[in-house]
Amino acid sequence: MDLRQLKYFLVIAEEGQITSAAKRLNMAQPPLSQQMKMLESELGVQLLERGSRSVRLTEAGQVLRDRAEQVFELLNTTRRELKDFHAGIRGTLSIGTVASLGVALLPAYIREFREQYPQVTFQLWEGDTHRITELLKSGVVEIGIVRSAHDEEIFHSISLPAESLAAAVHRKFGDIITDSRYLSLADLKARPLSIHRRMESLILQCCIQAGFEPEIVCKGDDVRSLLAWADHGVGIALIPRSAVDLVPTAHLHFYELVNPRIELPQTVIWRKQGYVSAQARGFLQKITDIVSGSP
Incomplete structure (x- = not known):
C-alpha cells in the first residue's frame, strides 16, 4: 500500500464510480480497477462493493477512508510546519472541537485572532472528546476544545470559564x-x-x-x-x-x-510532545490573553 493507491482509493470513494474517478485522475479505468484489486489483495479485505454503475465502500473501506484522510492531512500539516520556519504566523491551523463549542465559543476566539493574524486560515474538525483527542494524538489537528477530562500526561491545557x-x-x-x-x-x-x-x-x-x-x-x-x-x-x-x-x-x-x-468544564488542549506551529502558538497566546483579561 502506497500513497498513490490511497489517493486513488479516496477519489473513488468521493466519486462513487470508478469511471468518473478515472476521468478525474486522468487515467484509464482498467488500470485504476487493477490498482484497487491489488490493494484489496494486499490488505486481505474487500474495500469496495462493485455495482453495474457505482461502487460503495464496505465497512473495511470506510475505515481505510478515514485513515487515508488522516494520512493526507498529516502530510499537509508536515508541509505547513516546514514552511513555518520562514513564513511566520500564516498558513492553516487545524482545530478539533465538540460541536456546540465550535458553533458558540470558537468563532469569537477566531475573530479576535484573525484581527491580529489575517493570513491564517483554518481547518475545523468536529466530534466528541474521544474523537478530538485521537485527532490530536495522530497529528491531524493541533488544538482541541473539549468538555470532558483529558490525559494530563499527554496534553497541555488552558481552562476556559x-x-x-x-x-x-x-x-x-x-x-x-x-x-x-x-x-x-x-x-x-x-x-x-x-x-x-x-x-x-x-x-x-x-x-x-x-x-x-x-x-x-x-x-x-x-x-x-x-x-x-x-x-x-x-x-x-x-x-x-x-x-x-x-x-x-x-x-x-x-x-x-x-x-x-x-x-460544564471547557478546556483547550494540545500535545506536550511534537511540533507546535507558529499559528498554533499565536492562537494559544490569544486564548490565554482573553481568559486572563489581558488587552
Whole structure:
C-alpha cells in the first residue's frame, strides 16, 4: 500500500464510480480497477462493493477512508510546519472541537485572532472528546476544545470559564414555562429528559441532589439532535447554554438550570510532545490573553 493507491482509493470513494474517478485522475479505468484489486489483495479485505454503475465502500473501506484522510492531512500539516520556519504566523491551523463549542465559543476566539493574524486560515474538525483527542494524538489537528477530562500526561491545557447547563422546554410543558430566565432542577422531576451521553453522570448526581431520579428518554452524542427531538415535543433537552441557538425554533423556551446550578468544564488542549506551529502558538497566546483579561 502506497500513497498513490490511497489517493486513488479516496477519489473513488468521493466519486462513487470508478469511471468518473478515472476521468478525474486522468487515467484509464482498467488500470485504476487493477490498482484497487491489488490493494484489496494486499490488505486481505474487500474495500469496495462493485455495482453495474457505482461502487460503495464496505465497512473495511470506510475505515481505510478515514485513515487515508488522516494520512493526507498529516502530510499537509508536515508541509505547513516546514514552511513555518520562514513564513511566520500564516498558513492553516487545524482545530478539533465538540460541536456546540465550535458553533458558540470558537468563532469569537477566531475573530479576535484573525484581527491580529489575517493570513491564517483554518481547518475545523468536529466530534466528541474521544474523537478530538485521537485527532490530536495522530497529528491531524493541533488544538482541541473539549468538555470532558483529558490525559494530563499527554496534553497541555488552558481552562476556559465553565458553562452552565440549560433546559430546552417545549411549549407543551406549559405548567413549568415562566417569564424567568431560570428553572429549578426540581421542576424537571417526572419529566422526560434528553441528555448528552457524556453528561449523564453529572446530571444524575445533580438530580439526586435535588431529590429525584431523572426520567431519561434519550441519550445522544450531538446536542443538535437533542434539540431537534425537543422541538418536536419529545422530552426536555438538557444542553450547554451556548447551544440554545443551534436549531431555529418557535416551539422551545430556554432556561438556565439552578438549585443546583450545573456547570460544564471547557478546556483547550494540545500535545506536550511534537511540533507546535507558529499559528498554533499565536492562537494559544490569544486564548490565554482573553481568559486572563489581558488587552
